Amino acid sequence: MQDAPIVSDDRQEADRLGAVRALGVLDGPVDDPRFMRLVRLAARLFDAPKAAIALVDERRVWRVASIGYASPEAPRRGDLADRVVVTGAPADLASPIRDDQGRVLGAMVVEGPGLHGPASEEDRQALEDLAHMAAEALRASRPDTARMLQTERLNLAIAAASLGEFEWDFRRDVVRVSPRLAKITNIAPGELPAEKGQTLYRHLHPDDRERVRESVTAQLREADRYDVEYRRPLDNGEEIWNRDSGVLLRDAQGEPTYLIGIVQDITERKGQEAQRESLVAELDHRIKNLLTVVQSVAAQSARKSASLDVFLKTFAARLKSMSSAHDLLSAARWRGATLARIAAAELGGLAPTQTRWDGPELFLTPRAAAALSLALHELAVNAVRYGSLSTENGKVEVVWRRTSEGGFALEWLETGGPPATAPTTKGFGATLIEDVVGRELGGSARITYRSAGVTAMIQGAASALADGPPEEPVSAAPERIVETVVAADETIRPGAIVGLKVLIVEDSLLLALELEAGLEDAGVEVVGCAAELGEALSMVDRDFDVAVLDADLNGQSVAPVAEILRGLGRPFVFATGYADKAAPMGFDAPIVRKPYNVHQIARAVAGVTGRA
Secondary structure, three states: OOOOOOOOHHHHHHHHHHHHHHOOOOOOOOOOHHHHHHHHHHHHHOOOOEEEEEEEOOOEEEEEEEEOOOOOEEEOOOOHHHHHHHHOOOOOOEEEEEOOOOOEEEEEEEEOOOOOOOOOHHHHHHHHHHHHHHHHHHHHHOOOHHHHHHHHHHHHHHHHOOEEEEEEEOOOOEEEEOHHHHHHHOOOOEEEEOHHHHHHHOOOOHHHHHHHHHHHHHHHHHHOEEEEEEEEEOOOOOEEEEEEEEEEEEOOOOOEEEEEEEEEEOHHHHHHHHHHHHHHHHHHHHHHHHHHHHHHHHHHHHHHOOOHHHHHHHHHHHHHHHHHHHHHHHHOOOOOEEHHHHHHHHHOOOOOOOEEEEOOOOEEOHHHHHHHHHHHHHHHHHHHHOOHHHOOOOEEEEEEEEOOOOOEEEEEEEEOOOOOOOOOOOOHHHHHHHHHHHHHOOOEEEEEEEOOEEEEEEEEOHHHEOOOOOOOOHHHOOOOOOOOOOHHHOOOOOOOOOOOEEEEEOOOHHHHHHHHHHHHHOOOEEEEEEOOHHHHHHHOOOOOOEEEEEOEEOOEEOHHHHHHHHHHOOOEEEEEOOOOOOOOOOOOOOEEEOOOOHHHHHHHHHHHOOOO
16 A cells, blocks of 8 residues: 655645635634624633634734633744644643644634633533534635635736725715825825815816816716816926716715725826827828928929920829838938938939949938938939930939038039030929928029039038937848839830730729729720729639739738739739838739839839730
8 A cells, every 4th residue: 555645744834824824814803793602602601701713823823703812912832722733632621623624723712710610521522513613604704716816806907007096985074095096196095084075176286176176066966977087286397197987875865975986097198199199280280291292393393394294204203202202201200311311212223333322421301301302303313314314324423421510511413424504494303403402401502504414512501400310220120112113114115015904903092093094095904993802802813914903902911812813823013102011022023112103003014914
């Protein structure tokens, strides 16, 4: 037979002490009527001046209920209850109180002079019965575990939500403030004179007191509950926001007796709301400004264009430049953009082997970045059409430096191209550079036409520069979308896409209509236009040669459609307005960035169908 495991005395005592604590009565209220009935019976049974239900912990005896003792607490050593716990058996007139696992938690104790002779066996058996009843009463009083867990969860939720409680006793006109509420409001914890509510209202911001009082009164009158928000000033001059919710309790006659309330610190939430409102206002302001700029650029481009076709190409190119500047600003959270990135965005895709830019690291404000981006775009377009980039040997060099006044000076220099001659009339591009850009940069701009090529000097004031954003880890930098079809790739062979069947997936109705009309003008048959992901998925089995896919369809990625098309072996083109990883990557397909024109889409379609 296998021996039973040996449990050490220390292990047994630790187990017993855990059971004593689990009762939840140590250091709690004493002389509960349930226990006092048993104590009185024991004292009367033995005609004794002292009787108690005693529990024993590490160093003391705690009398849950007692008669004849000066204090509920006594040292453990030498106490009669301690002898019972140590021996695990009755001692004199003390009988063990055991739990349902047989552990001795304490004793039913009777002691003192006045006993009528030695106790009989029947008396001792009656004492054991009382000890057994005391054990049952203790078990019944033990806190319910599920209720304790629920209480603890509630306490955690209250703490996490920055909540504090109070109770207003109308009859005594006192308010009880919880320690949690004291931490939130700096009102002293405990019971305070309510002064008809003045104690609570006194801590509100003076400008909010009357409003809150009227609101609380009206809400209580209507529904016996209220919910208000208000400010509260701090000693350091700052303000915090509180939300206060309460319920009115009434007696049987309908008279108010208590107001129970909860106060929450909502300062962080109010700060977030104010920040959102500020961001929305700023966004509204920027959108209106952007629309005004687009309207102005459209009007000026139309006024200076010789034909509708020239206007459309010029206007689309300028919008593209504005979009590139927007991407740079967005990447820097609209704090600005570096001059080097602006130059790279405007020159990098035109003629990589014929352009160069160099200068110190300068970070421009959003306004200055947008203006300079347009200026470099106008100079680059002019160089491609008439200047040094119209030949294979021409060069464009852009250099900049800081000025002694704290601003910057940028020089545009063209060499190796045809001789430059000043135009007979000043076009919008020149006006944009010399007048608008100079003013937006707080400086000046001047174009010079020399026989060797065009030069331009652009100067910006110190106000055009901003502190650069904090450097981000390389791993945190978002993956940029590489546009594979740019404005310079618009030219395609005449009739290259005639007869192709195209599926358009685009959630913007106006853009889809414009794209459909443009492609049909080029001889394409549009077999369908889908604006939603589900609609697009239902069209993939139609007969078409190529698809144009908007990367994002009302917040849903078009990747499932692209995956199906790739599996079917059908070519497709991505069109996207995103500058980061929001577009579906990992597909071998051309990417056209918005704002685009029909020519770029046609070029991409021709490329993927082998008709370029």
